[in-house]
Amino acid sequence: MRLALALACALALATAAAAEPERWRAEWPRTDFSTTSVGDWSEIVSGGPPRDGIPALSDPDFLPVAAERRLSDREPVIAVELGDAAPRAYPIRYLMWHEIVNDTAGGLPIAVTYCPFCNSGLTFDRRLDGRTLTFGVSGKLRASDMVMYDRETESWWQQALGRGIVGEMTGRELRLLPTWMESWAQFRERNPEGLVMAQPDWPRAYGRNPYAGYDGAARPFLYSGEMPPHGIPALARVVRVGERAWTFDRVRREGELREAGVTISWSEGQASALDAQSIGQGREVGTIRVRDGRGRNVPHDVLFAFAFHALFPQGEWMLPK
Template sequence: MRIQSGLIRSLLLFIPFAIAGAWSLQRHIDSDQLTVQPVQLRAQGGIGFNLRQATIPVQEIRSGGPPKDGIPSLSNPRMVSAAEATYLRANDRVIGVVLGRETRAYPLAILNYHEIINDRIGELPIAVTYCPLCDSAVVFDRRTSLGELEFGVSGLLYNSNVLMYDRSDTESLWSQLKGEGVSGPGARMKLTVLPMELTTWAAWKNRNPKTTVLSPETGHRRNYQASPYTRYFNQPNLMFPVKPISNSLRLKESVLGVWDDANAIAIPISAFGGKSVQIEKSLGSRKFTVAFDVEDQTIRVIKADVGIQWMNTFWFAWYAFHPETEIAGR
């Protein structure tokens, strides 16, 4: 009887973790099989969030599958040296950040399962964010007029893009691609976007040999060697409704989205004519220079005037949030 009661207690302790694990993996499983069924939020409260003062249409906010924190963001994660990063392959994509004399890389293979990394480089608190559905990479300064924020994954989507939430008492929702709060006290508050590049591990390490890199020892059991979004990336369809839509480019063509306080431009891979080249562009009176690497198929900003901001994403996502955009080469 002691053995049986002990077994029962163990099972009861295990069940909540098993349920949480199933929730956290649901979108990843469905995205690979492309069978996800979007659940539209019809109530004013969105799975634990008060949306009554939302600045985006509540009827267009959807559940991505996992609940709040079902996709666990990371905070102050372990970093290792480039020499220790033997788990990375040369063509693995990373988000690279340079702040002062420090350089740091965040592999998408890990971000696929966590989407937000609350980190600190020197004295600066940053949020490295990645939405696999939009292939969108943006790095934010976590300092705001509400204080220094820590972000989590809400489980909600707007235009197929992750809605973050801040772990304050009010839990405002924040749109990654709008770069601002969309509910609660943070509504309409802009986040400061920091310089970054989306590139390959080999290219980043070659340019930044002293870089540190996010360790796969995150405290979570995930197979970081397998991408749950491979099939989604290899076919043209979207998983969630998006509007507006433009067919000026392939929906999932990779673009560098660049903007200032008055203008926006999309620079697609197709604008480079299949050649490794640098081009200078301007937004109003501000100038910037971008480089395309044909071998890695990456676009990065190498020089920019103050006031220029950028992100990497799919065309459909950039257009949905910047329908007034220009397209380089068109």
Template sequence: MNKQLLCTGMVLLVMIGLGAGCATFTPVPSETPAASSAAPIDQVEKPTAASVYEGTEVELLPPSSPPFSTVGWSTDFSRRTVAWEEIISGGPPKDGIPAIDAPTFESVEAAATWLSERDPVILFAEGADVRAYPLAILIWHEIVNDTVGGRPVAVTFCPLCNASIVFDRTLGDMVLDFGTTGKLRNSDLIMYDRQTESWWQQFTGQGIVGQFAGKQLAFLPSQVISFADFAAEFPDAPVLARPGFSRSYGTNPYTNYDSSTRPFLFYGKLDNRLPATERIVGVVVAGAVKAYPFTAVTAAGVIHDELAGVPLVVLHKPGTASALDSRAISEGRDVGSVAVFDRRVDGRTLTFVANGNGTYADRETGSTWNILGEAITGELKGKRLIQQLAFDHFWFAWAAFHPQTLLYEASR
């Protein structure tokens, strides 16, 4: 990143209050299903995850006063799991980046008047309730508190880590609502819940300060795909509408950030196995953690692998713009979208090839599949692959959370 760009980025971050931080943890799916036989998306079993630190208890650190002002907070600062010096200000105050608490939605047709076909959206489904959350909105708000299919969820996006994550907002018998603290840890957003004002790491879903320090939110599977793919598959589904804030929705305040060599406000050690802001899809299966670079998946179209005994297929489809490249998100470079599935169906382990048109074929039956893991033609038409818990992140953040992560390397 050149000096002018760095200075511009710093001013933007302070002015608009966009911030984001990291830890060392391993999210473990509660169970890994072996096969899929249901067709509709609302009938497909999906793994959820309650993340833990390598299966060990997270210990609280000895009480001490934080080295920053606590005015305006009712947080129990005597409880924490991280060192105070790891937490820094991102510029904005508490709720300086306003979460969306009462989201409104519009039709695909209405959304198409301002979103391009290439715009990235977070696809999340709970039962038959399927929704799209454009990054063109989330880049300015970072958190959407929503209820989907009766489940309270937090749809989150940390621009500095390129981390789009959906959480269950239920913790025990409480339903939490989240806001932004204005604080960062290793370049990642620190959230807080409004019920106890405990602080939560967005990347890990772990409570790090306050009453819920050491507690864990459950991850819910989601995908980042193009608006065109969402509209084609779910033409009647709702799309998050622009809220009534004065924001330049559709623009990216982090121009060229995803080609920077040093992430903003990250002071940890970089893992030089990949460029810092290279996109990876991070996969977690039964405690095993592995990263697949977008560059490798893009080149191959399809990657077959096995992790913790589960045969996986990693798919890539072009046509999705980076939200962190050009000033106009719709003009961002094509990074495509990825998806990770268990490739077993009805007792058979399938092998896939990319068709070159955004679809895939399995060699065993010749059926055609889409990026959502659905067979759309052929013998297996209507079958769906089991979606795996996977994360579309920048490499530096994934490696900071998972210093022992495996890294996929294409065979030469």
């Protein structure tokens, strides 16, 4: 693991022992720590950066697809194709450094999120109870998954669940939207008139993976929970639909699966964002699409197996018959 990641890990381990609300109140004076679904505060640890040390973005600029010159063909993007709104691509090269983009697509307030440590890339409807929430990065991790917070109530949210875990919004869930991760070339070919998020105006090494080699590691970052069952490697990718998970290896081997009311397909062309130092040079992982019986896109996630096991402990592993 790269030196920066090792140093961050050491820092986080040093602060993990102090993972209790009393230590957080000065930084989070508006958060209601008396309301929570977290059974053991030690589950929440510092990921290294402080609150907003990873700066979430809001209302980014976009370019026409034809004008984009920075992205390589195999680089992953999160594709957002909702209703009549112009299709939008959110490159992982930017989400790697910002993790959350608060945006509006076709009048719908959305939060496009990506957690590098569990590879979860999800898009949520930001509306709840008649108000629109704006999300930031807390700097905390739980089961190695990003803990987001909303700026309106300063409640904390588990990113891979879209669920409030601390504060006023505890137990509330954001609506998950049917978006997916694919290569830039795949998005561009399908949406030549679409839009792509422009490079943010921040001093970051966009296009570089700061966690080189991470998805080939034996253990996840800052994770002390159980490993996945059935001999599945901790950092193997799985496709999650609801509380069911299919391994990438199975989908890739069979090409297409029709189970539990969905069709899951795999196609080549997408690089791993968490392999090589240059995101576009990552090893082949391919693209997953999930559709229902009428061919409509289904909300899903592609995350590491350990995260599914930790966050969906009663989840069903869809193994070969």
